Amino acid sequence: MNTCNHRWSMINIQSGYLVVEGCHRCKARSSFFSTETVPPVDDYQQGEHFWTYLGSFQAVKFDLACDRCQEVVDLSDMMGLMLSTCRNPECEVARIAAGGGRGTWVYVALCADSTHASGKCVSDAGIKALAEYFNGNIKDPDKRIIVVPCIMCKSIDTCEGIVIADTGLTDIY
């Protein structure tokens, strides 16, 4: 068991596009990160899904590495972060935010598959490292960041929040 008091730094920082697709059969949404100059927009079949391009956003991906023990946490399963503003009492994320008190901010780590059909989401190690990284860099003593996986949302498709993404140059106004 690693007993290191980690001091995380961002590594493998990549700029690219977060490409979002939807399956017109099952209404699932999926996303992936592309480092191509122009994001791919092709429709294709994958098993029972027929994926159609819904949109793309300029985004950044990164991993975390501990400066002390050199442990690396792979965050390839995280597509983005969203500040939760959810107030649905049936949503666990909203309950965590409400229970955190003033100065507590809940950010949802978004994985690629909104249906979570496989049961997978952003890894526990990734969630823990993200929380340690952001809280470790905060200098405001009254602020605390909680990071949760999107599988914790009652429905990530309807959960309210502010996604940290650049929706396009036209949105700079």
Place this chain on the structure above:
Amino acid sequence: MKVSELAEKTGLNSLNEYKDREIEGVYISDMVSDIITGAKANGILVTLQTHKSLIAAANLVDVAAVVFVRGKKPAEDVIELSQKAGIGLFVADVDTWSFAKKLNELGIK
């Protein structure tokens, strides 16, 4: 230098109440996704971008204040979110380059 002192010395217009923190750096970016990898705690963020997602990013990395250049003013919900986060919002009438020169002259880098 505190945020309030910077505002006074550079003629910034304040948009909200904020925590008057000691400035420890500056970052200039108009991309929200870039902010979480580049901006630092207690830093000043200089930008043209007024979208609410900018505040979500600035809050995550604990930015002290955001300066919107060229007289750009964000929507009321952006100001409200910033106030809740204690992040000072300011408007500079000059462009990014001119404001960056002012910061440099004041020794903020």
